[in-house]
Amino acid sequence: xxxxxxxxxxxxxxxxxxxxxxxxxxxxxxxxxxxxxxxxxxxxxxxxxxxxxxxxxxxxxxxxxxxxxxxxxxxxxxxxxxxxxxxxxxxxxxxxxxxxxxxxxxxxxxxxxxxxxxxxxxxxxxxxxxxxxxxxxxxxxxxxxxxxxxxxxxxxxxxxxxxxxxxxxxxxxxxxxxxxxxxxxxxxxxxxxxxxxxxxxxxxxxxxxxxxxxxxxxxxxxxxxxxxxxxxxxxxxxxxxxxxxxxxxxxxxxxxxxxxxxxxxxxxxxxxxxxxxxxxxxxxxxxxxxxxxxxxxxxxxxxxxxxxx
Numbered sequence: 001x002x003x004x005x006x007x008x009x010x011x012x013x014x015x016x017x018x019x020x021x022x023x024x025x026x027x028x029x030x031x032x033x034x035x036x037x038x039x040x041x042x043x044x045x046x047x048x049x050x051x052x053x054x055x056x057x058x059x060x061x062x063x064x065x066x067x068x069x070x071x072x073x074x075x076x077x078x079x080x081x082x083x084x085x086x087x088x089x090x091x092x093x094x095x096x097x098x099x100x101x102x103x104x105x106x107x108x109x110x111x112x113x114x115x116x117x118x119x120x121x122x123x124x125x126x127x128x129x130x131x132x133x134x135x136x137x138x139x140x141x142x143x144x145x146x147x148x149x150x151x152x153x154x155x156x157x158x159x160x161x162x163x164x165x166x167x168x169x170x171x172x173x174x175x176x177x178x179x180x181x182x183x184x185x186x187x188x189x190x191x192x193x194x195x196x197x198x199x200x201x202x203x204x205x206x207x208x209x210x211x212x213x214x215x216x217x218x219x220x221x222x223x224x225x226x227x228x229x230x231x232x233x234x235x236x237x238x239x240x241x242x243x244x245x246x247x248x249x250x251x252x253x254x255x256x257x258x259x260x261x262x263x264x265x266x267x268x269x270x271x272x273x274x275x276x277x278x279x280x281x282x283x284x285x286x287x288x289x290x291x292x293x294x295x296x297x298x299x300x301x302x303x304x305x306x307x308x309x
Contacts, residue, residue, distance in 0.1 A: 021097050023055060023074035029274055030102050031282040032118030034062070040151050043206065043279040044116060046081070046093075046102075048072060057081060061091070061106075064277040065224070065231035079104070121274060122285040126255030133186060133307035138178060138290065139165050141302070149174040150280070150291065157294060164192075165292075165301040167199070173294040177205065177280065181287040186307040187251040195243040197297030200230060203253050204288030206279035207232075207272055209260055211299060213243040227262040230276040235260075235267035246302075 019025075032044035041062040048057040055072035059081065070090070071082045077096060084090035088109060095104025095116075102118040138146060141163040149156055157173030159166055167173060182204065191211055193199060199211040208230040214220040220238035222228065227235045227249070239262040241247050250261040260268035275282055280291060292301065 025097055026079045029121035030118040031121050031284055032116050033282050034114045034116045036115050043282040045274040060277050124255040126257040131309050136306045138304040138306055146179050147176050150177050167294050167298050170295050170297050175294050176292045178289040181289050182306055182308045183287040184254045184309050189304040190246050190248050190302050192246050192300045193243050194298040199296055199299040200293040202291035205281055205291050206275040206288055208276040214240055227260050227267040229272055232272055233268045233270050239263045239265040239267050
């Protein structure tokens with residue numbers, strides 16, 4: 001392209017008016033980060049859908065589950081989301097688009113405010129290639145080398161016990177984060193969970209595969225049951241063993257396609273729509289670490305390996 005052509009193209013682009021912001025501009029999935037939180041729970045995900053009746057949506061915010069919201073409105077250029085059914089106990093989100101970025105604030109019951117910004121979530125196409133997988137042994141059976149606390153100010157309730165990576169004191173404990181980061185990956189680990197206990201392993205630091213001593217058959221097939229992608233994808237069958245026994249977890253995660261095998265049986269094979277509560281980072285296009293949940297109950301891990309490309 002000649003210098004004149006470049007100049008004319010730039011001049012034309014400068015004269016082209018920006019597309020007006022309307023309700024459709026907000027439709028889609030958004031990766032969102034809280035800019036003024038004082039703890040480590042800063043990640044959020046918002047989904048806006050267009051329906052015959054207007055707008056609807058769902059969100060995951062900080063920790064907890066992804067869930068539909070009560071209402072989504074577009075009024076005078078502002079996107080307004082209301083989460084919660086009871087008046088006076090609702091979270092009110094208000095946001096505008098500025099240069100393609102979503103910027104806004106959420107007001108919680110009681111008046112506390114968090115500010116946030118976000119951008120459209122990436123597609124994350126699942127490319128199947130013949131490139132070889134590189135194996136990384138994540139735990140040496142002797143030390144916590146290669147891992148760090150999610151919150152360095154929190155108590156460290158992790159220890160190596162008899163060659164196993166164990167939560168010995170969950171109360172106030174920090175999650176444990178790998179130094180290594182991954183995108184497409186295959187994970188293998190073994191876990192042993194105590195009765196009525198709860199944990200999880202986060203893929204890329206933002207998608208939790210639930211580890212749980214299921215209390216009943218109904219929970220086993222819930223989006224919060226053992227082997228679920230927490231609050232997103234429920235297990236198709238109950239493949240758990242009793243608490244106190246060693247169990248295997250094998251996950252292949254390519255793009256957004258995830259397959260979870262629990263004790264050798266496929267319990268989830270689907271597409272992950274977005275992050276889960278408690279994610280380290282909302283930016284789905286970036287590689288992320290493994291993270292082991294350490295503050296919900298006693299659990300032990302061993303033979304933790306990741307294959308990546």
